Amino acid sequence: MKALITWGGWEGHEPDKVAELFRGILAEAGAEVEVTDSLACFDDAEALRDLDLIVPVWTMSELSKEAAQSVSEAVARGTGLAGCHGGMCDAFRSNVLWQFMTGANWVAHPGGDGVRYRVRMVEDHELTEGIEDFDVESEQYYLHVDPANEVLAVTDFPTVNWYHAANGPVEMPVAWVRRWGHGRVYYNSLGHKASVIEHGPAFEMLRRGLLWAAGGKEEAGEVTGWQAAGNHY
Template sequence: MADPALLVHTRTTDYRHESIPAGIAALRALGGFEVHAREDQAALEETLDRYAAVVFLSTSGDVLTPAGRERLAAYVEGGGGFVGVHAASCTEYGWPYYGELLGARFAGHPPVQPGRALVEDHDHPATRHLPPVWEVTDEWYDFRTSPRPSARVLLSADESSYDGGAMGDDHPLAWCRTQGEGRVFYTALGHTVEAWDDPLFLAHLRGGITWAAGR
């Protein structure tokens, strides 16, 4: 039996992360999924039912056409999986539904630096392999609001461990939620090229994708 397929969308109309090619290569190397990496808007205008999940890998700006927005919403509401990685929260600011789907929108970040991520929920495939305190070097995203009211927070930032955090004691970094019949997973990590060689980060992402895909 063929592996289930992922649509990995990497279109950017704003900042473009140099880690995108490393991310695509790492997702292909994870195994268990057939990865279809696309940048064209037509990718989201086609039928999405053949995909176990749609992954927005550091997308930025407005990346979808009206038809693509309609397809994606119908896909998730009908039971499809959606995964947002890093700059996926800097995407589709003009589409209110997308903010609801993801759970929070990007607000800003300090410079890339080491810090501590704290596991809030070990009972999830994206976090059960992680140490309670995970030392990470990344771009520590702040969000306009906490996703906590509508999401299950898995990982949060310890703002005392780095400079420039702006959310205080409630600073989620990775979470999951349901939208209609679908499952949504988001992680703010994945800025650096080096992150995509980190076994802990790759296992974190594999767990989130597997969960979102219902596997």
């Protein structure tokens, strides 16, 4: 298994520590892991297609159209994509292809850090089997989410009485899987700090998610034609 972890962006999310946590998970599973703090790794489209897994840890920041297309084409051909919190679904806010591929974009965390909320498993799936509902004290992510996602876990809003509370209760996805072409995509909104995901059920969810996403390469054969008409943005 060959994996790429690239980290950077807003330092408040401890991207270096989260990247190291991910590296440890993948190395323990026997993966050959490259870790970089540069987005230049997305410039080599052929190298990306040779990977089993791409793990972005980049809150905010900017990604070029060409780099996003290179990642998209690699994932469409079977390379997995997995990540957490702002490092994947608050990355590259101006890049709509990235948002489409990952399945959501962050819009708010009412109450900020330190909100106590429950994460509930909602899908009978290999990635959640045996994991019980659990409480988290962290940021509670409100996301604009693709309805095509296969949601594995949710949290209930509103927890904090803010402007959104006037809309009444909603179940907000916390973790999901999806497909992008022949590639597997996994996302988990936990991980504001590395300490939130370094142990317990949150860690186990992410460990399974990373390995699941990396396991899709063997399913993908020779893939062509993913750059169909209408891919302009």
